[in-house]
Amino acid sequence: MSEVFVRVALDHPLPTLFDYRWGASDAAVVGTLVSVPFGKRHVVGLVCEVAAHSEVPAERLRDVHSVCTACPPVSAHWLALASFAADYYQRGLGEVALPALPQALRDASRWSRLFAPEERYRLTSEGRAALPDALPARATALAKLAQALAQADFLLAADARALHPKALATLDTWRAAGWVTLEVIDAAAVPAAASLPDAPAPALPTLTDEQASAVEAIRDADGFAAFLLHGVTGSGKTEVYLRALAAILAAKPDAQALVLVPEINLTPQFEAAFRARFAALDVSAIVTLHSGLAEGERARNWFAAHTGRARIVLGTRLAVLASLPQLAIIVVDEEHDPAYKQQEGLRYSARDLAIYRAKQLGVPVVLGSATPSLESWWQADQGRYKRLTLSRRAVADAVLPTVRLIDLEDERRRGRASIEGLSGPLIAAMKARLERGEQSLVFLNRRGYAPQLACDACGWVAGCPRCSAYVVLHKPERALRCHHCGWESRIPRSCPECGNVDIAPLGRGTQRVEETLGSAVPGARVLRIDADSTRRKGSAQALFSDVHAGEVDILVGTQMIAKGHDFQRVSLVGVLNADTALFSHDFRASERLFAQLMQVSGRAGRAGLPGEVLVQTRYPRHALYHALGRHDYVGFANATLAERRDAHLPPFVYQALLRAEGRTLEAALAFLQQAAAELAQIPAAERVTVYDAVPLTIVKVMHVHRAQLLIESASRAALQATLRAWQPLLRSLKGVLRWSLEVDPLDI
Numbered sequence: 001m002s003e004v005f006v007r008v009a010l011d012h013p014l015p016t017l018f019d020y021r022w023g024a025s026d027a028a029v030v031g032t033l034v035s036v037p038f039g040k041r042h043v044v045g046l047v048c049e050v051a052a053h054s055e056v057p058a059e060r061l062r063d064v065h066s067v068c069t070a071c072p073p074v075s076a077h078w079l080a081l082a083s084f085a086a087d088y089y090q091r092g093l094g095e096v097a098l099p100a101l102p103q104a105l106r107d108a109s110r111w112s113r114l115f116a117p118e119e120r121y122r123l124t125s126e127g128r129a130a131l132p133d134a135l136p137a138r139a140t141a142l143a144k145l146a147q148a149l150a151q152a153d154f155l156l157a158a159d160a161r162a163l164h165p166k167a168l169a170t171l172d173t174w175r176a177a178g179w180v181t182l183e184v185i186d187a188a189a190v191p192a193a194a195s196l197p198d199a200p201a202p203a204l205p206t207l208t209d210e211q212a213s214a215v216e217a218i219r220d221a222d223g224f225a226a227f228l229l230h231g232v233t234g235s236g237k238t239e240v241y242l243r244a245l246a247a248i249l250a251a252k253p254d255a256q257a258l259v260l261v262p263e264i265n266l267t268p269q270f271e272a273a274f275r276a277r278f279a280a281l282d283v284s285a286i287v288t289l290h291s292g293l294a295e296g297e298r299a300r301n302w303f304a305a306h307t308g309r310a311r312i313v314l315g316t317r318l319a320v321l322a323s324l325p326q327l328a329i330i331v332v333d334e335e336h337d338p339a340y341k342q343q344e345g346l347r348y349s350a351r352d353l354a355i356y357r358a359k360q361l362g363v364p365v366v367l368g369s370a371t372p373s374l375e376s377w378w379q380a381d382q383g384r385y386k387r388l389t390l391s392r393r394a395v396a397d398a399v400l401p402t403v404r405l406i407d408l409e410d411e412r413r414r415g416r417a418s419i420e421g422l423s424g425p426l427i428a429a430m431k432a433r434l435e436r437g438e439q440s441l442v443f444l445n446r447r448g449y450a451p452q453l454a455c456d457a458c459g460w461v462a463g464c465p466r467c468s469a470y471v472v473l474h475k476p477e478r479a480l481r482c483h484h485c486g487w488e489s490r491i492p493r494s495c496p497e498c499g500n501v502d503i504a505p506l507g508r509g510t511q512r513v514e515e516t517l518g519s520a521v522p523g524a525r526v527l528r529i530d531a532d533s534t535r536r537k538g539s540a541q542a543l544f545s546d547v548h549a550g551e552v553d554i555l556v557g558t559q560m561i562a563k564g565h566d567f568q569r570v571s572l573v574g575v576l577n578a579d580t581a582l583f584s585h586d587f588r589a590s591e592r593l594f595a596q597l598m599q600v601s602g603r604a605g606r607a608g609l610p611g612e613v614l615v616q617t618r619y620p621r622h623a624l625y626h627a628l629g630r631h632d633y634v635g636f637a638n639a640t641l642a643e644r645r646d647a648h649l650p651p652f653v654y655q656a657l658l659r660a661e662g663r664t665l666e667a668a669l670a671f672l673q674q675a676a677a678e679l680a681q682i683p684a685a686e687r688v689t690v691y692d693a694v695p696l697t698i699v700k701v702m703h704v705h706r707a708q709l710l711i712e713s714a715s716r717a718a719l720q721a722t723l724r725a726w727q728p729l730l731r732s733l734k735g736v737l738r739w740s741l742e743v744d745p746l747d748i
């Protein structure tokens with residue numbers, strides 16, 4: 001019998017496949033997961049090619065150690081997708097393919113247990129009411145069990161047993177009493193051919209004409225088509241996704257849909273909407289994929305998608321690389337959101353990969369947004385994406401809010417009272433909402449109490465010892481914290497330079513505004529939502545439900561509160577500190593600010609209450625605020641695109657960044673200068689513009705100095721060819737700790 005060899009992708013920076021002997025008796029199949037010896041360890045890899053020969057000398061070839069039989073091979077399509085992403089973003093195939101798999105699958109010791117059927121106990125509402133009062137006093141083990149059930153969505157049999165050896169017997173008694181239910185989820189089971197019944201789900205809203213034609217266009221797409229669904233906030237984009245999915249899933253009994261959202265926090269709201277609408281589908285036919293899931297659950301959900309059992313996958317950017325053998329439609333909600341760009345490791349854009357994937361499979365992709373990215377808007381201008389417009393709010397009587405600019409200079413000149421950065425008109429407007437029982441939302445993009453702590457006497461400002469950055473004052477935690485590296489220290493009692501005890505916070509963050517609101521609007525229940533207040537798992541969801549339940553009068557927060565949430569009783573939005581982004585060195589800052597302000601404004605007046613947006617600014621005549629006041633995305637986009645065209649900026653050119661990290665700034669810059677010199681020997685680089693190497697704005701983080709070199713070209717092909725030829729040259733350069741290439745960078 002002739003020998004068989006496999007070429008395996010491993011998560012390793014060398015952009016090559018690794019050869020092994022296939023010793024197993026079963027035939028080798030491309031796409032299979034294997035465990036192979038690598039150095040002194042065993043690592044998990046993916047079989048990418050099967051061959052009859054190997055160039056590697058026989059004495060150096062090693063055998064595949066084991067084969068993951070529990071998991072069917074990934075498809076050729078999926079491998080082609082990973083391979084495209086690797087090529088485009090200048091990485092090795094293994095560096096893309098393996099991190100795209102759930103962590104649990106990349107540990108061969110867990111393979112046998114991963115997809116075993118799972119028993120889930122859920123508390124019923126009777127159980128929630130009866131327990132724990134029905135328990136005998138001092139029954140601590142039982143109380144623990146009841147608590148574990150109450151705290152999570154469900155409790156796994158295995159976890160219950162870990163709590164108490166006799167837990168399962170107890171759970172059976174509780175089941176008999178109707179307090180808990182038991183479900184057995186078998187991820188490996190053949191998917192039930194869950195056809196969607198034709199019977200209409202209860203009380204679907206009547207589509208507006210614009211919604212109806214959007215749904216029709218998507219449903220009738222023949223093969224690949226990219227749709228840019230431009231719908232003002234509250235125009236009912238979700239309803240369009242739901243109807244389009246229903247049509248496509250109903251047309252094909254095994255079709256799958258992928259729906260991407262920018263933030264983990266938006267998945268519960270979407271999941272609820274999809275579960276309600278597709279109630280006819282088995283519970284396990286709708287799964288979520290995001291980094292907030294426990295490893296086991298993520299693996300099972302991934303597996304459900306991979307085997308076709310899951311018909312709808314809802315996820316964040318990482319879900320774009322899920323294995324979906326019957327993918328028939330992709331939706332990217334809030335497609336403009338920078339969160340779709342991965343900012344470490346493989347720096348991919350999930351939106352761009354979604355488009356590639358749709359093209360590869362010949363299926364429709366829908367990009368939805370009230371403020372599309374200028375890249376997508378321009379594609380639509382070119383006719384490459386089909387524009388679908390929802391110009392009005394869907395709920396009868398709901399109109400877009402009125403936007404009022406509060407001129408801070410004018411307020412000051414007239415000597416009008418303000419409290420700690422909150423202007424008189426904004427405070428009055430919040431008080432009026434409080435009286436009417438409506439909610440207000442205060443948005444500012446800065447968390448912490450104050451961005452700086454400073455000494456008036458000598459000019460000292462508290463800085464991070466590891467970074468070239470100021471540290472942020474966090475009052476509830478009584479700490480100074482570096483937002484770049486996480487360094488933390490206690491708040492000093494006096495100035496470490498001159499001993500002055502009168503050191504004071506400068507500027508305002510969400511914590512400080514929260515504190516001020518408490519006194520400026522007496523009687524209001526104030527809630528803060530930002531990365532600090534939602535650090536614990538599940539806490540964001542709990543806070544958002546307080547808002548929905550009307551237990552909050554004023555919500556203050558960062559961009560976390562701006563995105564996508566359908567708040568029914570918010571009728572006022574206040575915007576603080578937006579001006580800084582108007583004059584940023586980053587050419588995308590104004591696009592981002594405009595999108596954020598449109599989004600946050602969109603939270604007001606959704607359910608028929610007239611909404612109002614108050615923007616505090618020193619530049620009330622700025623064009624961006626004027627466009628915001630008229631809800632004029634189109635005007636803003638066209639004007640900004642014209643500026644970009646004149647200035648030769650994306651989307652009219654393609655860019656890539658080379659970043660270097662060194663022990664000194666000089667080392668990082670020297671590396672980049674050498675790298676730039678190497679471009680001279682690359683023919684394709686003739687069509688590439690090379691800029692000077694420059695330090696990053698925050699040049700030092702964690703004692704490491706960072707600099708970057710921007711290159712760009714009007715030809716994407718020339719840029720790609722240059723990068724491909726440049727990589728091996730860069731690998732031979734020395735002198736820095738690390739370097740990385742980023743294609744289509746968002747932050748420059």
Ligand code: ADP
Binds near residue numbers: 208211234236238
């Ligand atoms: P968007 O995502 O465009 O901001 P949503 O999808 O959140 O808007 O919809 C806003 C609100 O409009 C939701 O409460 C939704 O239930 C409602 N809605 C959507 N379509 C319709 C319709 N055709 N008729 C009535 N209400 C609708």
Ligand code: ZN
Binds near residue numbers: 457458460498
């Ligand atoms: Zn001092």
Ligand code: ZN
Binds near residue numbers: 482487701702
């Ligand atoms: Zn730091």
